Amino acid sequence: EVQLLQSGAEVKKPGESLTISCQVSGYTFSNFWISWVRRMPGKGLEWMGRIDPSDSYTSYSSSFQGHVTFLIDKSINTAFLHLNSLEASDTAIYYCARQNKVAPINYLYMDVWGNGTTVTVSS
């Protein structure tokens, strides 16, 4: 069974940094991109960007560029989302999602999602 297991809830203070993990199982980690999606309280979903686990190539949404970093550790089949200089507006649930591909057109869609990590930033 394909699973993406995310790290637990976090409470942070403004200005601190945070790393969320997303450990995958049930498939070959390097074969599928990982996307990150945010949902702020009372708001909709926002795509943050994605990373290719095979070579750590990244693509960031313009809304998040410079504030987040995606990382990979292939030895433990885990993707990471690093957020720096946290603000109250970073309070949200963060999801990782596997991007599956439709051959031969190489269309990517998010077919399996992590369980979500709740982040609260408060002084």
Added chain:
Amino acid sequence: DILMTQSPLSLAVTPGESASISCRSSRSLLHSNGHYYLDWYLQKPGQSPQLLIYLGSNRASGVPDRFSGSGSGTDFTLTISRVEADDVGIYYCMQGLHTPPEYTFGQGTELEIK
């Protein structure tokens, strides 16, 4: 930037009836390969989002055939026939054509049961 607009933003449906959700994009989602780069996702209360439809009209694995996607150009529809209590949640459309680096979600449509 491309804009995705869903309507209605909320709807209440009697079990057994049908529901339709509209998604309009500010630019055509037709790729040169002939496919529409539009997905539908459902986020049930307290759960992670789940894929319902990809490429405009293809049901994801395990999705009941009560769910169907249609549309062309800039206008797309998710239809749920014979609505069940388990269908409650927020439905999102998402475009995947105008990248990198953006995938863009609609605002979401909340479905509740009467």
